[in-house]
Every structure is written in C-alpha cells, then in structure tokens.
Amino acid sequence: MRSPSTLYPALEVLPRDLSAYRRGNVGVDYVHRFDSGRPGPHLLVNALTHGNELCGMVAATELLDSGVRPRIGTLTVSFANVAAYESFDRKDPYASRLLVHNLNRIWSPEWLDGPEDSPELRRARELRPVVAAADHLLDIHSTSQDVEPFWVYPGHARNAEVALAIARPAVHLVMPSGLGSGVPLIQYGKFGMPGGAGCALVVECGGHFLRASSELAVATAHAFLAHFGLIEPVRGPQPPAPPQRFELMRTYVVKTPQFRFAKPVVGFEVFAKDELIATDGAEELRAPCDGCTILMPARAPIVGREGVYLTRPMAS
Ligand SMILES: [Zn+2]
Known part of the structure; x- marks a missing residue:
C-alpha cells in the first residue's frame, strides 16, 4: 500500500485543453469510433465519468494521439463529463468531479427517462446509444486518496474473467448486488444483468493527480484492447501480484x-x-x-x- 496523501494533493498531472477532441465521428461530441472492417468485438474505453479523474483523460488522449486502429472489431473512445472537467480549479481540484449529478449514479431508466435536467443527465442521455452499442466497456477512474489501484465490477463471472486475465491491478472490488447507491455506468442495460452479455469494468488507477495513475490508466487501456485482440499483446512492466478480491x-x-x-x-x-x-x-x-x-x-x-x-x- 502507498502512504496516505497529504491534505493538499500534489498536482503532478493537470487538465489539458480537449477542444481538439470535441468533434467526433458518431454525431456525439467527444466520442471517436474506429471500425476495423473485420469481425470482432466492439470495445468502449471511457474517460472522465468524473471530471477530476485525470488519468482517464490521459489514456483516452494517448489512444487518439497515437493513432490507435483496431486490427479486428471496433474501438470507441469517449470523454464523458468534459463540462465538469473544464470547471477544474487548482485551488479546489476535487470540485470538478461533477457539476450537478454524479454521472456515475444515473444510468437507470428512472433517471435517464425521468423529468429532471442537468449537465450530467443531458450528457448521459447523449451517451446512452454509445454505451448501448459497445460489447465490452472499460470505464477509467481514480481515487481521492492515494491508495492501491483496484478493479470495480458487478459480480458476474464474465467481468471477473476479464479483470483476472488482465491481472493488473491485482486488487478487485466485486459487487455481488451492484453498487447500492444508484446505477453506475458499468451497470447500464445489459452490463448490469446477471444473464446479460459483455464485460464492464471500472479501473480505479490511484490518486487523481498522480503521474503513476495516468501510467496505469494507459497500460490498462492497452491491456483491455489486447485482451480482446484489437491490438497486439502488450508486455507488462512486471509480473502482477496474485489477485486479492474483496x-x-x-x-x-x-x-x-x-x-x-x-x-x-x-x-x-x-x-x-x-x-x-x-x-x-x-x-x-x-x-x-x-x-x-x-x-x-x-x-x-x-x-x-x-x-x-x-x-x-x-x-x-
Ligand atoms: Zn470516479
């Protein structure tokens, strides 16, 4: 385990201007899709469900900047809550997590089809078809405290299988009955159903503003793509520790x-x-x-x- 963070975090990673990524190619801002033209799964790598969790932004921009193209299947890369991300203030770096609603608690018909309105609800409604189109989902997050990175996923065998195969991080938080405080992105639609299809994983990469969190986010995104054959297998920096599941x-x-x-x-x-x-x-x-x-x-x-x-x- 790493040592506890100080009260005021070191800001090793800061937001960058994402305006160049706004115009996507599926009719939804900040969503980019690459179809190999060959059979294979459709993967979604999503960043910034929480606006201050910068490691996902680093991983998503790395995929796009490096010109990643899937060998098989389809890859979609999305930045979810860019509006919250753009509210970043280094004097209060935790505040840009969300604007009104937690974008990771509203993926139920009650919220998505309900009467309320907020930047997060509008964005979730825009992203709904993007998430529904994916066969498998990696949602990249980070933690407010500088702790050991870990996976989070509903307790379906199809999720555990992929997280265990990717191996790093070694710690898993398994949710047999779901999150219990709203519906997160990884429980949307088929991903939340015991008899559903497709794996949906959150990776919590470590403290929000640490360089190491961004490095793990990039490595996990590559490993996720490689697991499903969309890119060549990647060698990890070191053999991972045995899994520890909670x-x-x-x-x-x-x-x-x-x-x-x-x-x-x-x-x-x-x-x-x-x-x-x-x-x-x-x-x-x-x-x-x-x-x-x-x-x-x-x-x-x-x-x-x-x-x-x-x-x-x-x-x-
Ligand atoms: Zn988060």
Missing part, C-alpha cells in the same frame, strides 16, 4: 453533517467485528464481520453521498 457488503450513504470516521482513514483499513468505523449523528457504523475492509472513505463527507464502502475479503 466483496462489497454495504455502501454506506452519509445521513448527517456530523458524519465522522473513528480514526483517520484512506481506504483498505481492516476492522474487527463490531469495531467502530464511523459515527453519523447518533448512529454508529460498526464492522459487520471480522476482516471488514473499508474502501473509498469519503475525503469530505457530504449528506446523501457515499461515505464508505464496507467489504470483506473473498477466497480467491
């Missing part, structure tokens, strides 16, 4: 402004059964089992948003 037990959503963790946390802390993890007003959040491992503790808890994910190790 199962999501509960997504805790913050209820009061008094939410506090019982001790400073960054993620991957382990709690014994009944040990206090956090208090939320009068409510105590205690570990439901021994070995309870917390992931993605909120850096600045907000009422109605995720405070922490409670997981337990799975037998690998």
Whole structure:
C-alpha cells in the first residue's frame, strides 16, 4: 500500500485543453469510433465519468494521439463529463468531479427517462446509444486518496474473467448486488444483468493527480484492447501480484453533517467485528464481520453521498 496523501494533493498531472477532441465521428461530441472492417468485438474505453479523474483523460488522449486502429472489431473512445472537467480549479481540484449529478449514479431508466435536467443527465442521455452499442466497456477512474489501484465490477463471472486475465491491478472490488447507491455506468442495460452479455469494468488507477495513475490508466487501456485482440499483446512492466478480491457488503450513504470516521482513514483499513468505523449523528457504523475492509472513505463527507464502502475479503 502507498502512504496516505497529504491534505493538499500534489498536482503532478493537470487538465489539458480537449477542444481538439470535441468533434467526433458518431454525431456525439467527444466520442471517436474506429471500425476495423473485420469481425470482432466492439470495445468502449471511457474517460472522465468524473471530471477530476485525470488519468482517464490521459489514456483516452494517448489512444487518439497515437493513432490507435483496431486490427479486428471496433474501438470507441469517449470523454464523458468534459463540462465538469473544464470547471477544474487548482485551488479546489476535487470540485470538478461533477457539476450537478454524479454521472456515475444515473444510468437507470428512472433517471435517464425521468423529468429532471442537468449537465450530467443531458450528457448521459447523449451517451446512452454509445454505451448501448459497445460489447465490452472499460470505464477509467481514480481515487481521492492515494491508495492501491483496484478493479470495480458487478459480480458476474464474465467481468471477473476479464479483470483476472488482465491481472493488473491485482486488487478487485466485486459487487455481488451492484453498487447500492444508484446505477453506475458499468451497470447500464445489459452490463448490469446477471444473464446479460459483455464485460464492464471500472479501473480505479490511484490518486487523481498522480503521474503513476495516468501510467496505469494507459497500460490498462492497452491491456483491455489486447485482451480482446484489437491490438497486439502488450508486455507488462512486471509480473502482477496474485489477485486479492474483496466483496462489497454495504455502501454506506452519509445521513448527517456530523458524519465522522473513528480514526483517520484512506481506504483498505481492516476492522474487527463490531469495531467502530464511523459515527453519523447518533448512529454508529460498526464492522459487520471480522476482516471488514473499508474502501473509498469519503475525503469530505457530504449528506446523501457515499461515505464508505464496507467489504470483506473473498477466497480467491
Ligand atoms: Zn470516479
């Protein structure tokens, strides 16, 4: 595990101007598609579902700048929440995650077909056919804390198979019952159905603004394409560690402004059964089992948003 980040993050990577990528070729801004003309799967590599998660932007621009062309099948590269990304302010680099709605919680018919409007809902509605057209999806994210990178995916065997085959990162967060706090992109339509088709993975590449996160994002995008045969196999820098898989037990959503963790946390802390993890007003959040491992503790808890994910190790 890496050491905890300081209160103010090092900004090793900064946003760059994406206006050159705005005009795509499928009628949706910031979406670029390359069809090999040969049979094969249609892969979607998506960046910037959260506007301040810069590593996905680095991977997507690298694919486009290098002139990637699939040997088989079709590749689509998309930048999701460019509006939030463009609101970046280095004095508050976490704020550009979203403008109004979390773009990674609204992929349900209730939101997509509902009456509300926001920049994120408009963008999700635009991107809907792009996501629906893909056979397999890689959604590139990063974490507010500088922790070990990990996969996140619904607990379908078809997802685990691909993440385990790509191998790096070695840590997996498996969601047997989905996210539990809204519908993320990787649970949209067929990707969310137990009997559905296609793999849909999030890769959390590490701290938002670290160069190492961008390097992992680029390597993971290449490995994803290579896994399905769209590009030549790529050799990793080192053999990956054996997989370490965690199962999501509960997504805790913050209820009061008094939410506090019982001790400073960054993620991957382990709690014994009944040990206090956090208090939320009068409510105590205690570990439901021994070995309870917390992931993605909120850096600045907000009422109605995720405070922490409670997981337990799975037998690998
Ligand atoms: Zn994210």
